[in-house]
Amino acid sequence: MRKKARYVNEDLCTGCGSCAEKCPTPAVDTFNTGIGQRKAIYKYFAQGIPSVFTIDAPSCRQLGQGKKCGVCAKTCQAKAIDFEQKDRMVEIEAGAIVMATGYDVFDPSVIPEYGYGRIKNVVTALEFERLLSASGPTAGHLDRPSELTLEKEIEETGKEVRKLSARIKQLEEKQGKTSDEVISQVKAGASDEPLVEWAKQAESLAEMQAALAAMNRKMAAATTAKKLAFIQCVGSRDFRFNRYCSSYCCMHSVKEAMIANEHDREVHSSIFCMDLRAVGRGFEEYKLRGGQQANIEYIRGRVAEITEDEAKNPVVWFESTTERHVKSEVFDMVVLAAACVPSAGTARLAQLAGVELDTNGFVKTDPLMPLATTRPGIFVCGCAQGPMDIPESVAQASSAAACAAEAVIGAQITLKATA
Amino acid sequence: MAEQIRIGVFVCNCGSNIAGYLDVKALAEYAKILPHVVFVRENLYTCSENGINEIKAAIKEQGLNRVVVASCTPRTHEPLFRGTCAEAGLNPYLFEMVNIRDQCSWVHMQEKEKGTTKAKDLIRMGVAKAALLKPQEPIQSEMDPRALVIGGGIAGMTAAMALGNRGYEVTLIEKSGELGGLLLKLDKLAPSGADAVAVARKQADLVRRHPNIHLLLSTHIDEVNGYIGHFQVSASTNGSKTQFGTGVIVVATGARVFRPAGLYGYDGEKVITQLELEEVFKSGAFAAKNVVMIQCVGARNDERKYCSRICCMVAIKNAIEIKEKSPETGVKVLYRDIQAYGTENEALLQRAKELGVIFIKYDPARPPRVEAGKVIVHHDLLGREIELPQDLVVLSTPLVAGEDNEAISKLLRVSLDANKFFLEGHVKLKPLDFATDGIYLCGNAHYPATVREAVSQALGAASRASIPLSKGVMSVEPIVSTLVDEDACRGCGLCVALCPYGALEIVRGEKGRKVRVIPVACKGCGICAATCYHHALSVNSYSDAQIGEQIRAFLEESA
Ligand SMILES: Cc1cc2nc3c(=O)[nH]c(=O)nc-3n(C[C@H](O)[C@H](O)[C@H](O)COP(=O)(O)OP(=O)(O)OC[C@H]3O[C@@H](n4cnc5c(N)ncnc54)[C@H](O)[C@@H]3O)c2cc1C
């Protein structure tokens, strides 16, 4: 096994986080599915175990960009930062192996008609979970990605405006004239290089200030998302991508719509589905409760296309099977229930372990020996074996442990000759 | 000299779960002025490794002898914090948890000021109680290393084999005369195509020949007493009684198929259930030319709200079977949602469609009507009623809870859900354990399941059951009832009758009839202590004095 370098000594790091506080390099927050930022030295998420920081080498100034930095090393009182750390090969001997390598979320940007990646307010269910999370990047408020982007633009433009106006103010003070005077001079034909430059900058400042004001007006008028659409079977039950059903997505959409409504009673959700698969204990009851108490409407049908209107609202086009014609409806945000696909390393791991995969790319098992892979002594549980929810994954984990224990103990049971 | 009480208080932000709605800085400041409090710390996440290390350091450096954490719920986090105290050398029962999240910030999201005041009250109460806490030692008891499995279907047989293979002695009790359960009545099993009876028989043969499995057929359980590690079971086989002990119990009693009497003209001949169709297949008598299947018969309605999970798969399997046997036979499936979840079931659904099975969605508000030679159903896409010819109607009926479930739930003191299926301890994290220690569940007894699911649950239940078995000795939380005043006890037995866990008994000793607590069976619910007129019983860490002090603190004004 390769143990990747984290550039932080695990035994020394106390997890205090002062390094991340001082680190000057922002990076994309992968845990929060790219919504929001973290630092180049980071902990994946607050409750992560072990509580040890890691340097994201490609983002880091010193490790990734070849610049001089080392701010974290200077800050760390535990002297835990180690830029020289290397990946290590670790060998262990085991009598049995359990594969529990889970799943990845299908990338819906390959479905052009849904506009994911192009239309800001179309997000995946996983991204939506982060928006809903009280400890997520929006503290659980349903701020729309378009507004989150706008907020960032306002911040960046504001910074530019402040920088530029400080520079111009300095010029005005030094030269003892106002920018307006300079602009008139240039208009009147002054061709002195510094003056022309000054006038150009003053004009662009005015433009930027106007743009900033417009953005601020737009921001002030924005509200959190109230009208949500959930699109089921995105990349699942679709012959172009994955033929199978991802099992848990019907229920996570109901759950997300319920939670959104708990956060804000005005939220209304439309769930577009072919079948709503609510097959576990209490699931059907939960689904009904969503309809009765949480403003959830279940609409039968496969969504054909998602477009965007001028106000950045996604527009959902679908055929109403009950009214039998094509309709469109405007939403504040669209959530895609993207399929459960084999995690990226599954094929490689299967090859190394010498186990077969099924036609969908999950680890192959026999319906009558559900934890056993095609190789004795290697077992598989959870989504590595196929899409399933948490209770089933947890139950299977215990089962895989039982199988592994039996294999390790090497039970010497001699069956009685006859019954 | 009395020990000087030194309390440390840790106030958790829980990210923004608490800090987003309460003024945690004010809470921390407030905690500093409370009696005996010598140290206060505010953490982003007290449960993170950082937070834990801070508690440990404070116990050592500040000489804390009581720790209070004001954070989330003891249900999930108390064991962690108790363990932290123990690691730092403090008796873990000198720890008190105050729930300012689930019981405060989450329910007062819009009322920061009032919520903060309430959190102060809660912290003041917790600190007041903490001052009176007494150290406790865990209770240890030997384990009977044997196991009992109830139910000899595929789930029960699999669990028994797994435990037997690990070297434990297993008793398997089946009430009928034969092992195999529902599988004995089925034809082929989806998705493997295996012969259901052959699968059941093969497993039954292994069970019968297993040296560690003691099989009791045609046996009925009469009584179960005791608790994890020490269950006493009485059972009768054809009138003759047996008694034996066991350390753990696995419940695998399966479920029954709902009989749709009075629905859609059910008559068992021309209108039959899927189970009866499988019997027709087995007998080789299948000859219909136009089959209509109706889903959710007796399921997903007001009386039985749940979806039975497997009947759509069964209908698809049998539709394929018909098409493969007799391609010219028309098969229509009238459904509400087709529950072909996962990889294998969805593949079956596609196969059925390829073979020409027609799926038509119906609206429960306009259910299909079965008439002579035809079924009439409203077709949503066409917007009108259509007539489907039929010479056989097959009703997909749900699995319903086993008839013995209520009796078993009383015998074992375990819970049932609203539909009388057995209820696990935690829906996400303990899917195979009951809330009562030492008892586990799997298969249809829990909820309708496919064979794949039932087998994997059975292996899992065996794995869970083997944890206490392999320890030999078990250790129980000492938060249990204690006879604190033996002289006060009159031996009236009122508490014995009320204890839901059978943890009390009356014994005659030198001082006459007195109650005795069986600590390993006690769950610390406190019913006995609340009942006793003479205050003879008290629950550790919840004594009258401790709770009284909490109430007194509550009635004080918060500053
Ligand atoms: C948006 C969304 C919402 C959901 N909501 C719910 C819900 O409310 N309730 C519910 O029951 N289920 C829900 N689910 C389903 C749930 O996420 C899965 O059931 C569960 O995560 C499966 O657990 P797992 O351990 O099998 O896989 P994972 O959670 O995927 O864990 C696999 C782990 O293995 C690691 N790993 C992968 N490859 C390797 C490798 N080669 N070497 C070492 N490590 C590796 C991964 O990093 C990961 O930590 C939801 C799913 C989604 C997408």
Ligand SMILES: Cc1cc2nc3c(=O)[nH]c(=O)nc-3n(C[C@H](O)[C@H](O)[C@H](O)COP(=O)(O)OP(=O)(O)OC[C@H]3O[C@@H](n4cnc5c(N)ncnc54)[C@H](O)[C@@H]3O)c2cc1C
């Ligand atoms: C029509 C139909 C078709 C099906 N087809 C398929 C299929 O194709 N593929 C598939 O995977 N699954 C199928 N199933 C589901 C399959 O039957 C179940 O997954 C399986 O039976 C579950 O096994 P079990 O051991 O949990 O329960 P059961 O098979 O019900 O066994 C329970 C056992 O416990 C015994 N018992 C009950 N009460 C007591 C008591 N008090 N004391 C002692 N013993 C007791 C019973 O007598 C029985 O032997 C089908 C089900 C039906 C109804």
Ligand code: SF4
């Ligand atoms: S669970 Fe629901 S949304 Fe997910 S693939 Fe299956 S049917 Fe589609």
Ligand code: SF4
């Ligand atoms: S599995 Fe299908 S037939 Fe059975 S209750 Fe659920 S939806 Fe109805």
